[in-house]
Amino acid sequence: MPDPSRSMPSNGRRTSIDSQGGVDAELGHASLTQPFLNGDTLSTHDHDHDHDTPLLTTSETKSLKRSLAQRHLSMLALAGSIGTGLFLSLGQAIQRAGPLGSLLAYAVVGFVVCAVQFALGETAALVPVTGSFVRHAEMLLDPAWGFAVGWNLVYGNLVSVPVEATAVCVLVRYWGWGIHDAVVILVFWVATVGVGMARVRVFGEVEFVFALVKVTFVVFLVILGLIIDLGWVPGQEAIGLRYWSDPGPFVEYIATGDWGRFLGFWAVMTGAVFSFAGVESLAMAAAETKNPREAIPRACKRVFGRVVVFYMLAVFVVGLLVPSNDPRLDGSGDTVAQSPFVIAAQQAGIPAIASLVNAVVITSAWSAANQSLLAGTRVLYGLALKGQAPKIFLRTTSWGTPYICVGLFAIFILLSLLSLSESAITVFWWLVSLTAAGVLVSWATILLNHIRLLKAMKKQGYSTTKLPWHNWWTEYSSPLAFVTVIVFLLTGGFSVFTKGNWDAAKFVSSYLDIPIVSSAFLFWKYTKKTSIVSLDEVPLEMAFCQIEEYPNEPEPPVNKRGWIHALSWLWD
Template sequence: MVKVPVEETVPVKKCDIENGDGEATRPSSPANGRVEGVKRVMAPRHTQMIAIGGILGSGLFIGTGGALSAGGPVGILLGYIIMGGVVFATMVALGEMAALYPLSGGFVYYATRFVDPALGFTVGWNYWYELAITLPAEITAGSIVVSYWPGGADVPVAVWVTMFLVVISATNFFGARVFGEVEFWLASLKVITAVGLIILGIVIDLGGAPNHDRLGFRYWKDPGAFNQLNGIPGAKGRFLAFWGVFVQAAFSYLGTEVIALTAAEAENPRKSIPRATKTVFWRIAFFYVLGVFVIGLTVPFTDERLLDGSGTATASPFVIAIENSGIKVLPSIVNTVILLSSFSAGNSYLYAASRTLYSLACDRQAPRIFAKVTAGGLPIVAVAITVAFGALAYMNVSTDGGTVFDWLYTLSSITGILTWMAILVTYLRFRAGAEHQGVDRSTFPYQAPFQPYLSWVGLFFLFLVVLFNGFEVFLTDSWSTSDFISAYISVPIFGLSYAFWKFYKKTKLVTLDAMDFSGRREGYGEMAEENIEEKKTGVRGAVQYLMKGIWE
């Protein structure tokens, strides 16, 4: 077996244009190494909480309500369990590559290096567009959430949009350390809220609420464990209802992959990335699986409030359970967390999109100006152009503009799922190359478990999600051209992007022999293999030690 040496170095080129020559100098060849222009400023606690915060947001606090209404308590539970396993398969595969090569762009760069530069181009640009167009969507969502409180609806939406856009932009323009710190505290708040709501839900179910009504498994019996899709009777209707939840669950988990994009700016990525990756399963199991189990116990899937399209706390199954139990005040607190979740999501999307665009520019797959970084390591042009997309939120102020924005948003409908598929394809090629060259994976910072079988299973289920994403339009008397386009348009866009770069650049599949596993892991630059932190004494040192013990 061939061991990958840790201390050796390989010729590297720096991906920045601080010298003012207007060109990015990162080599486009996957075989060459490079030192990042971005800086390693994120502490392990930042990466840990970004990984957790990536799956906690409106998808859990609000989105699970629609899923419960569609599938029933057992349908939603099964859907989130199975899709949680698929997410685990994707994340551990990504974690092995990210720990070995902690570079900006993450899976975008890995696709270029281990599969085909055309795939890297396709994943990168489609993923960037998905994030860039979702940024104004989250800004709009946050502006709507404000209307929950008295007087909030009296202020023009454009004012709230401006406030959100300015704060999110400022957070990212201050650099990765500020972004990491803000996300750390926002993620901490979301974690505390999620844990509190789950515990409260259990208390309500057991009869500990003011109304002292012990629910138990009442709603599993009446109205039942499963819903029937569109009134279709029997097992067929129950299965289709479950399948609809399965697809919804996939979208709820999107964002977990952002952790790989922080690798280039993380301290000790050989330790922090594997640590964050290993805990993905337990985060999913606790927050989502236990969360949907609790709401299935405390809210009947026939409750009409679950389908409230306001986007505020009134549609949250947790809030509905709280209101039904006679508890006051808490709904307003939950709405505050939902508001902060929208801010956190927009913040993360701007960060991830800008780093993706920066990585594309480094590989000559985007205009080189996007590779420009400041002295502090901020890809300022990439951030600025993505912020400009955030201004599309103003389109939602008017009805006509909102219609146009909805179509723009539709273009990225299942890009996230296609990105996960690309990650698994890349990992399977990466692993095949390592085995072909006799590389000893035990020398890697992290080895994904149950491979390659887990990746193949994950890829199969993701393929099913893409294939049957819009299955409802094919049911009797259910055809909708707009729904069909919304469900599937991302697939031809993805394919055309790949074909364009393939023929334009005449790229070739990276053969197993051509894959480069030699030399020290690129991207560390002058960073020592072990980053020894300065020990602090006194009160500050005690607080630092406590925080490290809790979060790292």
């Protein structure tokens, strides 16, 4: 490793690291003395200095608390990925592409998810900061791109939380209890804001429980589906692979022949991207995670397998249970009654499954709201740290919660009261679809950050073995996945360009995010005169010095007994 006492470039400025591991404050960088990885209080500097450093800042290490464990991160990604898309919308995938077409589409997207997870893990393990890849973009790409992606995420999450409240209202109506929507929204508001204002560990434990519930239910549905398919339900004959033969493994979409079958496959693949949305949020609270340089990589590599296995099994079983031409799949995802699992259970004489699915989907909606609030508030806090949002958002409680950020989201949740008007529900779902392409923008940013990190290391003469976590294949998987994500982004609304299928709302929801992010990027670049970060100026030496100066805390011994250990395969 290069001598840590020598000066190094950082954003075009000389930064010296003294023998104590601190950064020269007079050069405008936050102190890094004793020891930021453990979350201890550091020397106090004015917030004005914080936005000059691309690494951990005084404000983060002084105000936020490291309370999230590795099991929280792993289950956080599971909870975010297994949601309404899995329980309600798989039927639409089967209808669009057929059982084999859907399975192949999810396999391709699974590769992209794997590449994104590993790219995020390698970068976040080196630079574990609040806001994750948003801050990495400023360090590795261009401060203007960090601004654009950051505000795009804040905007998307501000809209997403009230939409989840609206979804809960619709789901509760399924039971016909006559509970007024305003009461449902009030309960949702109290629960969501309560978790958001609590210690981050409370959030971790809530999502941990949600993930266990959802994983258990997915396993139950898969096993139930296999039992139904094999004819082990009294009075029901075996289905086997009947629907793979008739109506067939593929479905034609828009066109006919092989081209039509390919378009069906592609339409499902672009939709499958959003089913996996959420895995990228696991590092958003990296500055609030214990031993992030070990916990984040563990969560990334272990969660991927679980998520893909659950989805692949679920898609396969759904393709066995319901034929692609079943008219009940029309509009799949609008109500619980159109879930393929529910259709199959009702055919087998088990009507109670609908209520179970509905209950679990309600917990999924609340879980999604919690995650949107956490991701949105931490990105907003990170933007404020970098001088890209008002400084008032830097205020935190004594237990480390950015309460002004949470307060802003609490106000937006009240917008869900508009759902008391039936027509407003459609408007809200349209609004959230506008941000759907933001998932692909985030994935592209993660992959590009990683590509730039490896290029900077090569340019500055560092071996990849110096990274806290690295896998040789990511040098190839990240560029390939980046190109694939860009293709997904550009073809997300391809159906509107085919003859007779123009839909203005679909066109806007598929592509509006591109000019929104581009405009934000150009605005910040023009007003602040930013430039693309030179590979020579990426502050790698500072990052590597931090790793050596401040190693991880020793982990406490693990309890090898009890039900928690029996389930620990999910995260460990």
